[in-house]
Amino acid sequence: MKLHFTKMHGAGNDFIVLDATAAPLDLSAAQWQALADRHFGIGADQILIVERSTRPDADFRYRIFNNDGGEVEHCGNGARCFVRFVSERGLTSKRSIRVEVQHGIITLTLQDNGEVTVDMGAPILDPAQVPFVPGALPTRAESEDTLYGLDINGQTRWISAVSMGNPHAVQVVDDVEAFPVREEGPLVEHHPAFPKRVNAGYMQIIDRNTIHLRVFERGAGETLACGTGACAAVVAGIRRNLLDTPVRVKTHGGWLTIAWGSATDSVRMTGPAVTVFEGTIDLDRLNPPA
Numbered sequence: 022m023k024l025h026f027t028k029m030h031g032a033g034n035d036f037i038v039l040d041a042t043a044a045p046l047d048l049s050a051a052q053w054q055a056l057a058d059r060h061f062g063i064g065a066d067q068i069l070i071v072e073r074s075t076r077p078d079a080d081f082r083y084r085i086f087n088n089d090g091g092e093v094e095h096c097g098n099g100a101r102c103f104v105r106f107v108s109e110r111g112l113t114s115k116r117s118i119r120v121e122v123q124h125g126i127i128t129l130t131l132q133d134n135g136e137v138t139v140d141m142g143a144p145i146l147d148p149a150q151v152p153f154v155p156g157a158l159p160t161r162a163e164s165e166d167t168l169y170g171l172d173i174n175g176q177t178r179w180i181s182a183v184s185m186g187n188p189h190a191v192q193v194v195d196d197v198e199a200f201p202v203r204e205e206g207p208l209v210e211h212h213p214a215f216p217k218r219v220n221a222g223y224m225q226i227i228d229r230n231t232i233h234l235r236v237f238e239r240g241a242g243e244t245l246a247c248g249t250g251a252c253a254a255v256v257a258g259i260r261r262n263l264l265d266t267p268v269r270v271k272t273h274g275g276w277l278t279i280a281w282g283s284a285t286d287s288v289r290m291t292g293p294a295v296t297v298f299e300g301t302i303d304l305d306r307l308n309p310p311a
């Protein structure tokens with residue numbers, strides 16, 4: 022089965038984008054994983070599926086698969102690429118579109134300078150909805166936020182639990198480049214207090230309007246940037262009274278700008294969305310390792 026795809030990235034977080042507006046695309050988790058494999062397939066952090074929405078209040082539907090083959094609720098960098106994709110392929114003449122994701126409707130807008138702004142909706146702060154089950158974990162109040170102490174390799178790591186539709190555990194660290202993100206990230210990702218696993222964010226506060234951020238993503242490992250992770254980190258930093266909106270977020274793949282007014286406000290993310298190349302792949306020839 023031949024598949025036409027577009028390879029894109031948002032601040033270095035890279036995607037295979039597939040147009041399923043004419044016909045549905047339902048592959049197995051193993052096939053998604055094979056497509057995203059960087060040696061046996063095309064290679065990407067996530068796969069984005071573009072569909073028409075059946076809802077009257079949305080133009081498109083957006084499905085996301087991590088490179089481990091699992092379907093997830095949201096992808097912020099992917100949302101920016103989504104609107105560039107539908108615009109470049111002539112699937113819409115609108116510059117601002119409403120897109121149905123698992124947890125609601127988001128609005129994506131192509132800016133005149135080529136960047137994209139996404140209204141990501143309000144953060145979800147109720148632990149049960151993250152989902153996060155703190156149980157008897159130690160807690161610490163800091164301004165409006167409640168921090169939870171995870172035992173990671175015998176060290177207590179204090180995290181904020183935030184959902185942007187997908188789960189995030191955000192830590193503040195002194196030096197994000199020196200921190201053992203790749204060693205500790207998987208331990209946070211699979212911590213039993215997160216029944217659906219979790220994206221592990223590590224932010225260094227540069228000043229009240231600037232952070233450096235690394236994210237060990239659920240189902241993908243450390244990526245060059247994580248859009249929902251940047252939103253979750255800024256929400257946590259503002260609630261801890263460490264940051265003021267708007268916040269510039271430096272990632273290994275580039276800069277994002279995140280704005281958030283208050284608890285019920287939407288988080289607004291602005292950043293790049295780049296089309297790298299297009300191609301065709303024959304699914305029947307994909308031979309991932311057993």
Ligand SMILES: N[C@H](CCC[C@H](N)C(=O)O)C(=O)O
Pocket residue numbers: 034066067087093094095096097098099187188220238239240241244246247248249250
């Ligand atoms: N790994 C994430 C999905 C992709 C999020 C990220 N690439 C973004 O830009 O938000 C999860 O399992 O929730």
